[in-house]
Amino acid sequence: MNQQQRLYPIGIQTFSELITKNYLYIDKTEYVYRMTHSGAKYMFLSRPRRFGKSLLVSTLHSYFVGCKDLFAGLAIDRLETEWMEHPVLHFDMSTAKHMDKESLLDELEGKLLKYEEVYGRGEGEKKVNQRLQGVIERACRQTGKQVVVLIDEYDAPLLDVVHEEKNLPALRNVMRNFYSPLKACDPYLRYVFLTGITKFSQLSIFSELNNIKNISMDEKYGGICGxxxxxxxxxxxxxxxxxxxxxxxxxxxxxxxxxxxxxxxxxxxxxxxxxxxxxxxxxxxxxxxxxxWFGSGTPTYLIEMLNKFGVLPSRIGGVEAVASDFDAPTERMTSVVPLLYQSGYLTIKDCDRDFGVYSLDIPNREVRVGLMESLIPSYITKDTLTANTTVVNLARFLSRDDMDGALRLLQTFLSTVPYCDNARSEGHFQQVLYIIFSLLGYYVDVEVRTPVGRVDVVLRTKTTLYVMELKLDKTAESALNQINLKNYPERFALCGFPVVKVAVNFDSGRGTLESWVIE
Structure with a gap:
């Protein structure tokens, strides 16, 4: 097999196209059977963008309209025996982004019109909720089969305004009104499935529909996407x-x-x-x-919410929380953690099941580097081209264990960055180093505890562990004295790497490194 013979379904979200054109398909149909034969009629799944939610919805669509041939040889082929056909109302809300209230209503009306051309429109049905209820009832009566409603990316109209106190309520009310008939239509419905990135509260979006089964953290569905x-x-x-x-x-x-x-x-x-x-x-x-994934688009709301909650780059990961704190309704969140988790920038890394406390961290190198790159304009410079070039050259120095060369390059780079008020604080420079070292792909942490204090920055390359103490408008020698006085290297004696002490003094006036000592 050569590489051209394998067709990869990149950007393809239609199950029938993927199967008929012989694209690579990772069989998730056992999950489809499990979902549709459980005791829950209403289900919700939250997963990050580009994780296969739309393909899953399309698979459900093909299953419910009875396209048995598409599933030949797949897991569901040996599980399903009835293959009942149902009328399906499939709403893709990803087309309703970046809209005001009027535009959103127009978009919803257009989506309903497609089904009204098939099942008709009742006299007096003017508002979108009335029209949705009418379509569901008529589809059931005309076919003699209960209706399936699939809503993909239900939260797409709201994500871009989640940080806006003015626009969010208006758009949220439109969506709540649109979804409101689902409970009243219960006798006419076979199955309702919604996907999204974030979790808005049932009270604010689904009104009285309080029986939605959220399978996002259900162990049975852990591998349903991805x-x-x-x-x-x-x-x-x-x-x-x-x-x-x-x-x-x-x-x-x-x-x-x-x-x-x-x-x-x-x-x-x-x-x-x-x-x-x-x-x-x-x-x-x-x-x-x-x-x-990160390069395909960092939502602006993410950076805006990080700024709103004042989250330092070094504090994005390494979080402990109970499920109700991070799998929480987005509009009621008191920290940025629920948004980071639901959007895929944090993920579960461990759990103390006795106490229900989860450890959350950045999933992988792609996300960590992407996050740090997106923070460069806010913390370092808007000249990202120069910043990225500097990072590459820093990597070259550190790959040769040349910390002195790396710091000289960093000194030159920071001296060209326009002055900012934050440069008056030692913490600002600490975060700058954290961002830059993270971009190198190395392990880096700040405020690392030792028996007698905290190390400002710990950096581990492939060959060396650097213990760094930072000062502002003092001297590098005073920083080195603190390292020696508190014997910071002792904390890392068993790390398996040679430990190098790095003492740095920053000049707030020039906004860059003033001097350093490496020992």
Whole structure:
């Protein structure tokens, strides 16, 4: 098999097209059977963007309209015996982004019109909720079958205004009104499924529809979207071998690189390791490791919410929380953690099941580097081209264990950055170093506890562990004295790397490094 023979479903969200054109398909139809034969009629699934939610909805659509031939040889083919056909109302709300109230109403009316052309429109049905209820009831009466309602990306109209106190309520009321008939139509409905990124409260969006089963953190559905490591290794092994050949790596090293960049997601605990499907498929198709998911668009609301809650770059990961704190309604959140988790910038890494406390962190290298790159304009400079070039050159210095050269380059770079008020604080420079070292792909942490104090910055490269103390408008010697007085290196004596002390003094007037000592 050569690489051209494998068709990767990048950007393809229609199940029938994927199957009939022989694209690679990771079989998720056992989940479809499980969902549609459970005791829950109304279900909601939250997953990050580009994780396969729309393909899942399309798969449900094909299943409910009875396209049995499409499922030949798949898991559901041996499970389903009836293949009942149902009228399906499928609403893709991703087309309703960046709209005001009037435009949103027009969009909803257009979506309803498509089904009214099939099932008719009742006299007196003017508002979108009336029209939705009418379509559902008529579809059921005319076909003699209960109706299936599929709503993909239900929250898309709201995401761009989630930080806006003025616009969010107006758009939220429109969507609440649109969804309001679902409970009244219960006798006419066979199944209702909604997907989204964020979790808005049932009270604010679904009104009285309080019986939605949220399967987002249900262990039975942990691998419903994305590609598990087992699926990758069993169904994509030839593709990995091709990638390894192209990158001149062993098979094991190729798996390691893919894992480092795209793995690490868990949406419940315990859970299989889950890869970002968009990034993984793009990497295999292109034959190279790049930032695909993050590079496909960082929502502006994310950066705005980070600023709103004053989240320092070094504090984005390493969070402990109970489920109700991070799997929480977005519009009631008191921290940015629910948005970061539901959007895929944080994921579950561990859980103390006795106390229900989850450990959340950045999933993988792609997300960590992407996040830090997106913060460069806010923390360092709007000249991202120069910043990225500097980061590459810093990596070259540190790969040779030349910390002195790296700091000289950093001194020159920061001296060209326009002055900002934050440069008056030591904490600002600490966050700048955190962002830059994170972009290098190395382990970096700040305020690391020791028995007698906290180390400002700890950096671990492939060969060396650096213990860094920072001062502002003092001297590098005073920073070194603090390292020695508190014997910070002792805390890392068993790390397996040589420990190097780095003492740095910043000049607030010039906004850059003034002097440093490396020992």
């Amino acid at each position: 590609i598990t490591k087992e699926e990758m290794l069993t169904q994509m092994s030839d593709d990995i071998a091709l990638l390894a050949d192209k990158l001149d790596l062993t098979y094991e090293d190729a798996v390691s690189k893919l894992t480092d960049h795209y793995d690490g997601y868990h949406f419940t605990w315990p859970s299989s390791d889950i890869f970002n499907p968009y990034s993984l498929l793009n990497a295999l198709a292109d034959g190279r490791i790049e930032s695909y």
